[in-house]
Amino acid sequence: MSETVIDVDVFAARARTWLAENMPPADPAKDTFFLHAATHPTDEQVLARAATCRELQRRLFDGGFAGICVPAEYGGQALTPAHQAAFNREIKGYDYPSEIQASTFIPCMAVLLEFGTEEQKLRHIPRMLRGEEIWVQLLSEPGGGSDAAGAVTSATRDGDRWVLNGSKIWTTSGWWGDWALCLARTNWDVEKHRGLTVYSLPMSAPGLQIRQIELVNGSKDFCEEFLTDVVVPDADRIGDVDAGWSVMTRWLHHERTISGGSPYVTGGGNRPNEGPYDLAALIGAARRLGTIDDSATRALIGEAQTSSLVLRALVESVTHKMAAGSLPHHAAAMPRLFGGTANARRAAIATELYGDAGVVWSPDEETSAQVGLGYLIRQASCIGGGTTEMARNVIAERLLGMPRERRADTDAFRDVPRGPQASGAH
Numbered sequence: 061m062s063e064t065v066i067d068v069d070v071f072a073a074r075a076r077t078w079l080a081e082n083m084p085p086a087d088p089a090k091d092t093f094f095l096h097a098a099t100h101p102t103d104e105q106v107l108a109r110a111a112t113c114r115e116l117q118r119r120l121f122d123g124g125f126a127g128i129c130v131p132a133e134y135g136g137q138a139l140t141p142a143h144q145a146a147f148n149r150e151i152k153g154y155d156y157p158s159e160i161q162a163s164t165f166i167p168c169m170a171v172l173l174e175f176g177t178e179e180q181k182l183r184h185i186p187r188m189l190r191g192e193e194i195w196v197q198l199l200s201e202p203g204g205g206s207d208a209a210g211a212v213t214s215a216t217r218d219g220d221r222w223v224l225n226g227s228k229i230w231t232t233s234g235w236w237g238d239w240a241l242c243l244a245r246t247n248w249d250v251e252k253h254r255g256l257t258v259y260s261l262p263m264s265a266p267g268l269q270i271r272q273i274e275l276v277n278g279s280k281d282f283c284e285e286f287l288t289d290v291v292v293p294d295a296d297r298i299g300d301v302d303a304g305w306s307v308m309t310r311w312l313h314h315e316r317t318i319s320g321g322s323p324y325v326t327g328g329g330n331r332p333n334e335g336p337y338d339l340a341a342l343i344g345a346a347r348r349l350g351t352i353d354d355s356a357t358r359a360l361i362g363e364a365q366t367s368s369l370v371l372r373a374l375v376e377s378v379t380h381k382m383a384a385g386s387l388p389h390h391a392a393a394m395p396r397l398f399g400g401t402a403n404a405r406r407a408a409i410a411t412e413l414y415g416d417a418g419v420v421w422s423p424d425e426e427t428s429a430q431v432g433l434g435y436l437i438r439q440a441s442c443i444g445g446g447t448t449e450m451a452r453n454v455i456a457e458r459l460l461g462m463p464r465e466r467r468a469d470t471d472a473f474r475d476v477p478r479g480p481q482a483s484g485a486h
């Protein structure tokens with residue numbers, strides 16, 4: 061610990077004073093999560109916001125509030141999840157670098173902390189905490205993202221370096237990220253889970269071509285990458301050769317904490333505020349439409365509020381039980397499932413409550429636009445961070461002990477039939 065004992069209340073009071081003096085207030089009308097942005101940001105606006113995030117992260121670092129649960133030797137504060145939770149409460153209402161919490165801190169920093177060598181941790185983690193390195197995830201492939209163990213991007217050893225070939229897709233912020241975690245296949249002659257290895261690599265690596273994908277809502281934050289003879293030194297391998305699945309299970313675990321509960325995330329989510337989904341905003345919308353006395357409207361408002369409260373309680377309970385060892389780490393699938401479906405439902409409820417205003421809006425009506433765009437992109441919360449269907453599988457098989465799904469790919473991966481998209485380099 062940076063001090064022998066820092067009482068959580070004392071820490072929170074110190075944070076309150078520091079935040080008031082050092083961090084800008086959040087603009088409640090703005091949703092800074094790029095995929096939801098009411099007016100589709102230009103590349104220049106995204107880069108400007110990324111620069112702001114780096115600067116805000118640096119301020120948190122200089123103030124002693126970055127990496128609250130990260131060991132001091134890597135630049136953190138070596139405090140406890142209770143201190144992080146207190147800070148997350150205090151930072152509500154302030155702008156903070158929400159866009160780099162995922163993927164830089166979860167899962168990338170969390171994975172480095174667990175599997176990185178001392179040299180890798182000392183090299184990267186302080187830079188992450190100072191906002192100098194933004195990390196992204198090169199995980200999903202065109203052949204499928206749910207079956208991460210089916211990755212066909214290959215890594216071939218060449219002395220003390222590796223040569224990577226293949227392609228990745230749906231990389232959030234890939235075009236402005238600095239470094240990445242990348243899953244690749246190193247052994248084609250064993251069952252699929254036993255032939256994977258994880259690497260770290262700079263997004264500027266020669267041979268790594270990045271293409272932005274334009275979504276139907278105009279967002280261009282997702283990327284696909286083509287790796288052609290990308291050279292990675294063995295020193296940048298994360299974990300043992302062919303033991304990448306051990307790294308992956310923790311990588312996926314940290315990804316699932318996207319719905320809350322991670323000790324490495326500041327602010328507890330991607331949004332600085334609930335915006336149009338706030339209870340007061342929903343009530344205000346129903347008042348404006350004159351539907352506030354309808355029983356159906358009241359039921360919808362009640363449902364939205366209840367699911368927010370249940371999610372918070374579920375995250376708290378599951379996080380506490382995982383930390384105490386009374387639930388396995390697979391339990392993170394529960395808040396991930398509830399968070400994903402509740403977010404999608406909340407977007408649908410808001411669209412109903414805002415009426416026409418949530419469907420047709422003028423460019424200056426930021427809140428209405430957030431409702432409409434939030435509705436269009438609502439399924440993203442059931443897909444990003446692993447789909448809710450996969451979370452259901454984890455809950456059924458790993459927590460409830462139900463029979464495992466039947467598999468047709470238990471042979472050496474080389475012999476597993478694959479479609480043309482997923483045929484890989486070998």
Ligand SMILES: Cc1cc2nc3c(=O)[nH]c(=O)nc-3n(C[C@H](O)[C@H](O)[C@H](O)COP(=O)(O)OP(=O)(O)OC[C@H]3O[C@@H](n4cnc5c(N)ncnc54)[C@H](O)[C@@H]3O)c2cc1C
Pocket residue numbers: 095163196197198199200201203204205206207229230231232233439440441443444445446447448449450453465
């Ligand atoms: C907001 C967002 C951010 C993302 N960021 C990243 C990122 O930074 N890096 C990255 O690598 N990827 C990222 N992704 C991609 C994401 O991880 C994948 O989209 C996801 O894992 C699903 O993979 P897929 O799209 O290939 O669908 P598929 O795996 O092809 O699945 C298609 C459908 O089949 C279902 N399905 C598949 N297998 C099973 C099964 N065994 N049982 C039941 N149902 C099944 C899935 O649930 C899904 O509904 C992001 C996605 C979103 C929406």
